[in-house]
Amino acid sequence: MKAIHCPRGHGPMELKKLHKEKTFKGVDISYMGEAFVCPVCDLEAGTVQTAGDVQRAISDAYRKKVGFLTSREIKSLREANGFTQQQLADAMNVGIASIKRWETGMIQSRSMDHALRIQLQDDIQPDDYTGNREIDLARIKLIAKTFERIFGKRLLKAGDKFLFLAKYLWYADMLAFRRLGKGLTGASYAAITYGPQLNNYRDLIKPIKDSDVNDVEPLSEEEFRIIHQVAEKFPNEEDVYNAAHREKVWQESPTGALIPYSRANELTEI
Ligand SMILES: [Zn+2]
Structure with missing residues (x-):
């Protein structure tokens, strides 16, 4: 990867994992993010790729906090149940695009979260x-x-x-x-x-x-x-x-x- 240089002229920045806190949709969350940091002045800069990762980290932290399945949970539960994205979409009567988006960071609605759990989790009681x-x-x-x-x-x-x-x-x-x-x-x-x-x-x-x-x-x-x-x-x-x-x-x-x-x-x- 091409090195990113500090815009203040301090030379190459370092890719670092950072512990972050923020309020998202009214909920206080903390998450791990990656960014380039200048070792001299601590200025942070993202890349297109890290920006996407950060977005997913934020959305996963939020979903954890409010009790929704995270992207990784949806994907791993889907695979553990032997569903392709298309099969899960069909079972839920939604488009495959929705499954793809939820697995890459878009936050599902509460009713869709429930619908996902019915398909993917055995411990949802028919009761x-x-x-x-x-x-x-x-x-x-x-x-x-x-x-x-x-x-x-x-x-x-x-x-x-x-x-x-x-x-x-x-x-x-x-x-x-x-x-x-x-x-x-x-x-x-x-x-x-x-x-x-x-x-x-x-x-x-x-x-x-x-x-x-x-x-x-x-x-x-x-x-x-x-x-x-x-x-x-x-x-x-x-x-x-x-x-x-x-x-x-x-x-x-x-x-x-x-x-x-x-x-x-x-x-x-x-
Ligand atoms: Zn700097």
């Missing part, structure tokens, strides 16, 4: 989409009936698509998960255009309505309190609908993606 219990359709009905009793009006209407009911259920399930480590219904929720919705709701509505609530694990006192709290917070259907649309957890989920229960702590409306 994260069911709130640590098996789906129980009769319990969904029981909880719907409990909301109906509190409100003194019907939520399970004929021809209903659960547009509002699903949001009451979602908040109750997420709140229960947050507080008790376990949801109420075992339902999975998908982020659709109209907000969080029971995954495969079209196939579930009739079996839920037909299920027998007498044959179901009764609500504990704590679970009952959670349902009450959700009902009191959102007395009208529009309230729960609008609140769900203000949740980042929903906004950041790609359309159709399942919303993990582990994000229950990030809800802001309850």
Whole structure:
């Protein structure tokens, strides 16, 4: 490599590894960077190549700090799983350019980080989409009936698509998960255009309505309190609908993606 000379006339500069600290996207990070340093006046100068390395070091330090996979982790996990970049892109339904960029320093969104982990990490529990219990359709009905009793009006209407009911259920399930480590219904929720919705709701509505609530694990006192709290917070259907649309957890989920229960702590409306 051609030697770089100090612009102040001190002769050739030396390539050095440097410990750096900075605030990036509002987060304090430290990282190792490489730069040419003048041994006389300590002036630093980068090269095109070191600039790219520095950028990746910064982005990796940031991703480590906020709990995202780093470039190196994405690449090594991908290879350990036997995926080419194209295969991973296909599995995630994104372009190969996204995979290439994440592996060279571009920071993925939180929802894409989650999508990467689902493909690449075995320790992501499928439970994260069911709130640590098996789906129980009769319990969904029981909880719907409990909301109906509190409100003194019907939520399970004929021809209903659960547009509002699903949001009451979602908040109750997420709140229960947050507080008790376990949801109420075992339902999975998908982020659709109209907000969080029971995954495969079209196939579930009739079996839920037909299920027998007498044959179901009764609500504990704590679970009952959670349902009450959700009902009191959102007395009208529009309230729960609008609140769900203000949740980042929903906004950041790609359309159709399942919303993990582990994000229950990030809800802001309850
Ligand atoms: Zn100098």
